[in-house]
Amino acid sequence: MEPNLELLATERYGSGDPWRYLAKDGRMERRKDGREAESRGNTLITVFKSVFLPQGYPESVSGDYLQYQFWDTVQAFSSSLSGTLATQASLKGVGVGNKEATVAAATVTWLLRDGTSMLGRIVFAWLKGNKLDSEAKKWRLVADILNDVAMFMEILAPFYPSCFTWIVCTSGIFKSVVGVAGGATRAALTVHQARRDNMADISAKDGSQETLVNLAGLLVSLILIPLVTDNPALTLILFFLFTALHLFANFKAVRSVVMETLNQARLAILLRQFLRDGRVLTPLEANRKEPVLLEFRKTLPIRLGVRLQEVVQSPEELRLAMRKDAPFLLGIRNGCVGVCLAAHADTRDEIKAMCQAIWLSDRLSATGQKAGFEETLHESYKLMEAKFAQFYKGVEAARWDLTRTMLDWDEWRLEWNPKFR
Known part of the structure; x- marks a missing residue:
């Protein structure tokens, strides 16, 4: 330290490097490792972190957060591209680009698909809703597998026009399961990741990350669509490539999660x-x-x-x-x-x-x-x-969390008669 400088205070943001406040000639200067200001590159990194990572990262989240989010980002990107191919096939199936197709027929097909999806969502939540907390990792992976199956059915549907409505309705049921299981297990994983009662912040930043990934997927899709239009073979090849990446990334994502509660x-x-x-x-x-x-x-x-x-x-x-x-x-x-x-x-x-x-x-x-x-x-x-x-x-x-469990108990409880014992 220069001889005419006096250290006034030291501060840090989270676990970041410390900043020092120094007195010099009646003025107060803020320095970090001898530097008076951050470089532009460091400023951009800081802004990126504040936009897309929870406040207080990494202390405010679980230790597996970064690895999980990396693989979750990869799977979301590949799923976005697969979804583009499936959407194109669905639009073609309901008659987009076909002069003989009617608006009424396309609307009926879409309404039937949405209706079956709504029923599927209710039934699945009734049957398996209590399993989504205790088996969050398993159902997270199952949801993504069903999502890929649903998109594959949508891609194949235009090749079977006589069964198109049945296929897209079945696909809609699968996607309804994906919506319930994916959303619920995401919430369970957010509870696990939150270390400072910051579930809302983690969920919001996860939404920002997903939006950024979907935007990148949209830009890539703009390049893909002209290539796959009227080219079913290339559509299937790309779909299977993206699906393989999607499933691999999902498997790595759920494998990276380290739950401290007992199921x-x-x-x-x-x-x-x-x-x-x-x-x-x-x-x-x-x-x-x-x-x-x-x-x-x-x-x-x-x-x-x-x-x-x-x-x-x-x-x-x-x-x-x-x-x-x-x-x-x-x-x-x-x-x-x-x-x-x-x-x-x-x-x-x-x-x-x-x-x-x-x-x-x-x-x-x-x-x-x-x-x-x-x-x-x-x-x-x-x-x-x-x-x-x-x-x-x-x-x-071994530092397991024993304040609560994920053992999937039903609600029946007994009070025995002491005299019977």
């Missing part, structure tokens, strides 16, 4: 590893092993928070299933492991019940055991009494 898949991975060698995996290790599409491991399905009659059918069965002061009970009916939860159960109890259900499902699936379920159930309680406390401490030490 059934991640908890099962942790428990099996712990029972195998006593080690509790970190969130990064477990997320790398989490299946994001299909799981080929065949186990009995588990249903959580079910009604009592779905677990036991008689007072004697209830006595066998209950344990003193246990906040849950388990049973098996119709090839499913059912778990009933007490009204006073907390998050720790939910995790313990799920661990026991996972172990039961694995054991019964491996042995094909139907008779002797009571002995296996008793063994599962003994295992939890011996191992769960150590397992839970290991999960805490």
Whole structure:
């Protein structure tokens, strides 16, 4: 520092390099590493970050934010180009450029497609809405696969004019699933990425990023459209290239997400590893092993928070299933492991019940055991009494978020009669 300069204060923006305020000849100067002002290049980078990245980046978002957004940008760009090809095919199918086509026929086709899409959106949200939080990564990838299938159907539709309406309506149903699943899982991922209760800011900046990508896709599409018009072979070739890039980028995007909350898949991975060698995996290790599409491991399905009659059918069965002061009970009916939860159960109890259900499902699936379920159930309680406390401490030490879970519980809760015990 120059001898006639006096340091007044130091400031920084987020994790950026510090700026110093210096006093010189009665004036105050602002410097950074000996420079009095930022270069134009640095200024442009700063403006770009402020426009497209959440305030306080990178401290205000999860550690996987940048990698996820990179692959999400790649998939959005390729999807934009594929969508252009599909839109051109749809317009051609409804009669654009065909003198014999009528406005009424095109309008009816469009209305039927929109109507089936609306119904599909309602039905899918009813059937699978509760799964979109607990299995956000899986449904994010499924949504993008269905989106590609829908666009492929739209490209093929003009070649089958007699079935055109049916094809575009089916495509509309697929796209309605994409709309619900894509939007809902995007919201779930935003909750994960937000580190300063800044969900709105992250969502807004994500919208800005998507708009910029779509604008770039629009400019490229202006070059593509003259090339693919009246050239079905080139249209299909480009579509498959863009689709391959789209699916690859989506797979990399969901694989880059590191969730710290426990869903059934991640908890099962942790428990099996712990029972195998006593080690509790970190969130990064477990997320790398989490299946994001299909799981080929065949186990009995588990249903959580079910009604009592779905677990036991008689007072004697209830006595066998209950344990003193246990906040849950388990049973098996119709090839499913059912778990009933007490009204006073907390998050720790939910995790313990799920661990026991996972172990039961694995054991019964491996042995094909139907008779002797009571002995296996008793063994599962003994295992939890011996191992769960150590397992839970290991999960805490591995810095998993145990304040909440994504275990997809239904809402039934029990209050047992103390005299019955």
